[in-house]
Amino acid sequence: MFPNRVASLQFSGIRKLFEAAPPGAINLGLGEPDMQPPKEMIEAFKDALDRGMNKYGPSAGIPELRKAIAENLKSYRRDVLVENIIITAGATEGMRIACDTILGKGDEALIPNPGFIIYGPDVTLAGGTPVEYSLSQENSFWPDPDEIQELVTPNTKAIVINSPSNPTGAVFPEHVVKAICDIASDRDLYILSDEVYHSFVYEGKHVSFARFHDDTIIVNSFSKSLATTGWRIGYVATSKEIVEQLAKVQYYTLACPPTATQHAVLAGMKIRKRFRESMLSEFRTRRDLMMRKLSEIPSFRTPPVDGAFYVFPRYSQETSSDEFAQRLLKAGVICAPGSAFGTRGEGHLRFSYANSQENIERGLEIVSEVAETL
Ligand SMILES: Cc1ncc(COP(=O)(O)O)c(C=O)c1O
Structure with missing residues (x-):
């Protein structure tokens, strides 16, 4: 069995x-x-293969790509460095290893309902218990900070959050992001922020939770922003200490992210x-x-x-x-x-x-x- x-x-x-x-x-x-x-990325991919990038690479990803991502994230936080970034096999693996890294048996993590389908299983596979908070059309599909506050127990370790959101298309405004961050800071919780749709914002702007809460773990990916879902490259951005732990878990999960693909994504970041x-x-x-x-x-x-x-x-x-x-x-x-x-x-x-x-x-x-x- x-x-x-x-x-x-x-x-x-x-x-x-x-x-x-x-x-x-x-x-x-x-x-x-x-x-x-973009065709430049496809060329860069072929070129990387020709240049012999067909071997294992570092568990946390190639330093050039980590650095490029860190530079990019400086618009959220000025203190982001290479050590704050780990490359993953898409946000799917990023979310999975993040849950494995921060959750243990008996820990609760708040997840959205309705929400993207991986969060509950990720929490469960890590040995934790998912606890759902609601998103409703009446409340513009934004989380309700009062409800979140009520759901937090001494066992709560993390709030999983997703803006812009799948399936609702909602983008959380700054006052909602701040209110959630305040709760997380007061109650000493991680925010696991799935930001894979960060570049698809049509009105207003994307506000990252990392701007207001230090213990934020950003899970992101190039799947949507560079139209490379089949390439399986994403990243997690968080504290250096968490990245070190994530790299260990990633080593035993994946060994390393695919090498040539990372070079192709690096070329994509330039355009x-x-x-x-x-x-x-x-x-x-x-x-x-x-x-x-x-x-x-x-x-x-x-x-x-x-x-x-x-x-x-x-x-x-x-x-x-x-x-x-x-x-x-x-x-x-x-x-x-x-x-x-x-x-x-x-x-x-x-x-x-x-x-x-x-x-x-x-x-x-x-x-x-x-x-x-x-
Ligand atoms: C909200 C959300 N997070 C994560 C993912 C997974 O993305 P990736 O291809 O980077 O694993 C998806 C894919 O649909 C998604 O909608």
Whole structure:
């Protein structure tokens, strides 16, 4: 028999749905940019392979990339150095080793509901207990500091937080970020901040928790910002002491992050501003199109979204989100049921606008037709 912490893990509900999609279905479920990475990065990747970068590298990642990331993060905090950065195999591995490093048996970590699917399993696999805090449409999908305060017990070790957020598209404003940081400082908690969508902010600005709380562990990645989800390169930025512990855990998990890929990402960092601007402008247009189309569906309530590339409308039909998503799938549109992101996601659907304007337009026509029949 397998231990419960493993046996109790579920495959993602989203994956199952994608696999059942009919050929030609319009995919409004994608969790990755639909564009390719900049050609300079692909050239740099090939070049790194030709130059023999095919061997193990340092467990914490190549110093050049760590340094480039540290320089970049100086806009959050002036004191960031190479020693504060560890390169990981995407945010997925970053979050996993961060939980393994800071949580032990009996420790509680607060996680969002609805929230990205990895947090609960990561806490559980580390031997800890996930405790959910709620995000609701009434509260703009921002965390409620009073609720967080009430959920903190003597066993709480960390607050896991994600802004810009998957699945809701919310970007937490500075006063919310500060309020959460105040609680974390008062109660001596880590903030585990998943910032993978930091470069997808359409209104306002991204505020990092690291600005207001020293014990913040930023988990980030190049998957979305440089459209390299398959390359598996991300990073964790935090104190030197935590990075040293993370490097040990990473050594026993991964040995080291892939060498040639890190060189390619380093090349990407030099041109990321240009890439980001063009991607952001395209995604903003798509967001506006999606919001307009969704507002034409009377049974949907879709408040404005400021970041990431998702919208998370609530619908009024008496149908489970799983059933709704299945009906859409049969009609030729893939989306994610809200329940895949936690109990509080029920009654919502997540649509991604990481698809062409034409597909968004056609896809939402179908959604509108199906919604009318339910
Ligand atoms: C909020 C969030 N965090 C982390 C990840 C994982 O990113 P990575 O490809 O860097 O592992 C995703 C991917 O969809 C995500 O949406």
